[in-house]
Amino acid sequence: MTILSEPPLAAVHIYGEPRLLAGVTEAGPVDLRRHRELHGELPLRRRSWLSAALTDVNLRGRGGADFPVAVKFDAMPSGSRVSILVNGSEGEPASRKDRVLMSRAPHLVLDGAVVVAHSLGTRRITIVVHDSAAHDTLVHALRERRDPCKITITHAQHGFVGGEIRAVINGVNGASPVPGGRRVLPVSRGVAGQPTFASNVETFAHIALLAARGTAGFARVGSTEEPGTTLVTLIGDVRHPGVAEVPTGVPLSAFFDASGDGTVLIGGYHGTWVDSTDGLVLTRARLKSSGAPFNAGVIARPFGGTCVVDEIVEVSRWLAGESIGQCGPCLFGLPAIADDLAHVAARGGAEALQTLSRHLDVVSGRGACAHPDGSVQFVRSALNAYDHHIREHALSGACGRTPSTVLPLPRRIR
Amino acid sequence: MSKLEIDWTRCDAHGLCARLLPEKITLDEWGFPLIEGRGLDESIIRDARRAALACPALALRVAR
Amino acid sequence: MTVWYLARVTGMVALIAFTLSTALGAFSSAVLGGGSPPQLDRRFLLQMAHRSAAVTGLVMLLAHTALIVVDSFVDVSVSDALVPFTAGYRPVAVGLGSLAVYATISVAVSGALRGRLASSERAVHRWRAVHLLAYAGWGMSMAHGVLAGTDTGQPWSTAIYVVCGIAVAIAVSIRIRSQLLHASRGLGTARARIPAPEALS
Numbered sequence: 001m002t003i004l005s006e007p008p009l010a011a012v013h014i015y016g017e018p019r020l021l022a023g024v025t026e027a028g029p030v031d032l033r034r035h036r037e038l039h040g041e042l043p044l045r046r047r048s049w050l051s052a053a054l055t056d057v058n059l060r061g062r063g064g065a066d067f068p069v070a071v072k073f074d075a076m077p078s079g080s081r082v083s084i085l086v087n088g089s090e091g092e093p094a095s096r097k098d099r100v101l102m103s104r105a106p107h108l109v110l111d112g113a114v115v116v117a118h119s120l121g122t123r124r125i126t127i128v129v130h131d132s133a134a135h136d137t138l139v140h141a142l143r144e145r146r147d148p149c150k151i152t153i154t155h156a157q158h159g160f161v162g163g164e165i166r167a168v169i170n171g172v173n174g175a176s177p178v179p180g181g182r183r184v185l186p187v188s189r190g191v192a193g194q195p196t197f198a199s200n201v202e203t204f205a206h207i208a209l210l211a212a213r214g215t216a217g218f219a220r221v222g223s224t225e226e227p228g229t230t231l232v233t234l235i236g237d238v239r240h241p242g243v244a245e246v247p248t249g250v251p252l253s254a255f256f257d258a259s260g261d262g263t264v265l266i267g268g269y270h271g272t273w274v275d276s277t278d279g280l281v282l283t284r285a286r287l288k289s290s291g292a293p294f295n296a297g298v299i300a301r302p303f304g305g306t307c308v309v310d311e312i313v314e315v316s317r318w319l320a321g322e323s324i325g326q327c328g329p330c331l332f333g334l335p336a337i338a339d340d341l342a343h344v345a346a347r348g349g350a351e352a353l354q355t356l357s358r359h360l361d362v363v364s365g366r367g368a369c370a371h372p373d374g375s376v377q378f379v380r381s382a383l384n385a386y387d388h389h390i391r392e393h394a395l396s397g398a399c400g401r402t403p404s405t406v407l408p409l410p411r412r413i414r
Numbered sequence: 415m416s417k418l419e420i421d422w423t424r425c426d427a428h429g430l431c432a433r434l435l436p437e438k439i440t441l442d443e444w445g446f447p448l449i450e451g452r453g454l455d456e457s458i459i460r461d462a463r464r465a466a467l468a469c470p471a472l473a474l475r476v477a478r
Numbered sequence: 479m480t481v482w483y484l485a486r487v488t489g490m491v492a493l494i495a496f497t498l499s500t501a502l503g504a505f506s507s508a509v510l511g512g513g514s515p516p517q518l519d520r521r522f523l524l525q526m527a528h529r530s531a532a533v534t535g536l537v538m539l540l541a542h543t544a545l546i547v548v549d550s551f552v553d554v555s556v557s558d559a560l561v562p563f564t565a566g567y568r569p570v571a572v573g574l575g576s577l578a579v580y581a582t583i584s585v586a587v588s589g590a591l592r593g594r595l596a597s598s599e600r601a602v603h604r605w606r607a608v609h610l611l612a613y614a615g616w617g618m619s620m621a622h623g624v625l626a627g628t629d630t631g632q633p634w635s636t637a638i639y640v641v642c643g644i645a646v647a648i649a650v651s652i653r654i655r656s657q658l659l660h661a662s663r664g665l666g667t668a669r670a671r672i673p674a675p676e677a678l679s
Contacts, residue, residue, distance in 0.1 A: 326423040327422035328445070328665060329442070331668075362448070366446070367422050368421075368422045426667040427665070427667055427671070428513070429518055430521060430522060444672055445667075467592070468525060470521075
């Protein structure tokens with residue numbers, strides 16, 4: 001088993017009106033009393049109300065798949081056997097937002113889970129967490145409350161692909177925490193084989209806000225197509241490194257000092273490198289249509305004048321190592337891609353670039369989960385965004401610039 | 415139209431599928447199948463079913 | 479008397495056919511490194527041979543069972559055949575034969591429905607558990623033959639049992655060796671064929 005070392009809690013910044021991060025200070029988590037002062041009593045709602053509200057505000061899942069929450073909610077049956085799963089595993093190493101939310105505003109997450117459970121007529125809630133601080137905070141917060149629900153908090157460490165929702169559910173069910181070969185949606189069969197409403201921790205926090213404020217209150221800030229706020233992890237040459245809460249619709253240039261013409265990674269290690277953030281705006285729909293989906297909500301900007309190539313090679317090796325090893329194209333293809341990239345960076349020439357390109361084509365679209373495709377997207381977009389720079393490496397080897405060190409990777413303890 | 419589906423968690427690069435259905439399946443450099451195109455013509459459905467049955471890992475499926 | 483001889487012959491032939499089928503089944507499940515076209519063709523033929531031998535065995539087995547019941551030389555009725563260990567004539571031996579038939583029919587049905595039965599990971603485990611009864615069925619057939627067979631003790635009969643035993647023993651040892659060497663981690667065949675890149679854990 002791989003134990004990921006846990007870095008200290010990220011700094012927090014709020015752009016505009018605080019909602020998810022309301023009341024959050026350096027001192028510690030928002031306790032129940034303060035939480036109720038800020039957000040009011042537990043906002044239980046009927047199923048029909050919640051369904052309409054989720055549709056009206058077009059709430060999108062915050063876990064990376066960007067699935068419309070109303071559609072997921074409406075697909076669920078009601079009943080006491082149904083389960084709620086809160087995914088706090090945050091396997092993406094560059095992302096900090098989920099653990100910050102759980103460590104600082106646990107009651108908002110718990111409120112959201114209880115609200116959904118109540119509306120579906122069930123008491124079964126499971127929360128899966130990897131980060132120790134987040135886990136301990138949630139456990140402590142749970143002790144402050146008296147919910148009419150059976151809430152189980154599972155502390156598990158399963159790596160990047162293990163945070164994928166089907167893998168999480170398999171782990172909760174006692175099976176191997178890996179994605180299965182056939183794609184079965186949690187709403188059909190999830191925890192204990194029952195229909196399960198499974199979503200990211202931040203999604204549940206938004207549901208709590210929505211239930212408390214109503215549609216109009218929720219939609220007062222942010223863009224019209226996707227109202228509200230969203231959490232983002234900001235890394236590298238940015239105004240406020242750490243986790244930020246931002247109203248949707250904000251232009252990405254708001255995060256940077258100089259005008260947005262440096263290369264930026266959007267979405268994390270299954271994300272997309274873009275060579276300019278001009279015209280890019282923070283809504284999930286707009287980013288997706290611009291070819292750089294928001295995914296796990298990470299925005300990383302290397303410092304000007306540094307060389308990112310070695311870092312990208314390191315990340316691609318890490319991605320290869322995170323392969324569960326179930327599927328051939330991933331298990332053999334990702335290390336080949338990492339090797340190819342290293343070869344290119346070390347003066348491999350046009351031939352090395354061609355081999356890399358061929359392997360990228362062969363690996364895409366195959367495998368049982370999104371890991372190979374996401375990893376290919378990361379590498380391919382880097383080749384596009386850093387085209388000149390990478391060709392320079394291919395022809396002459398090292399470029400002489402200071403190596404960049406902004407992309408975080410977990411330290412592995414075997 | 416019917417199509418070929420692969421259960422990647424079972425596939426172990428035995429290669430029988432490509433041998434029995436070369437019009438639709440080729441192998442990558444590690445021996446894993448690459449499927450050509452989306453659907454299956456009526457004319458090769460029988461061969462496709464035969465290939466699916468021959469897979470030692472039961473990783474190939476002819477789906478509706 | 480002809481019926482009696484036919485009953486013994488069909489029994490022997492069934493045993494030989496099932497020995498072939500069982501040995502081929504064990505052997506084909508072993509990790510075979512090569513993937514060249516001739517090797518693949520051979521593999522496909524082995525699959526066909528496994529099935530053909532099984533079908534032949536089934537036909538012979540049903541004939542053998544029917545003939546034993548019908549024959550007047552030994553007193554084995556239909557119920558004696560269906561309910562194990564109740565026959566008047568050599569009950570243990572005949573009982574083993576009945577059990578072997580039940581095992582073999584389960585194996586045959588699972589084999590015929592392989593594509594449809596193996597729909598999920600759990601279903602594959604269960605399917606395999608049923609199909610592995612083949613070894614038990616084969617073992618019981620051998621015991622039945624030795625104990626019930628009128629020709630036991632004859633050199634040719636002994637020779638057949640020994641050769642059948644050796645064939646299955648060899649096939650099973652190849653299978654076990656392959657399991658120990660390769661199949662423990664998943665993707666056994668692919669890993670065996672490809673030198674592992676260093677990034678693989």
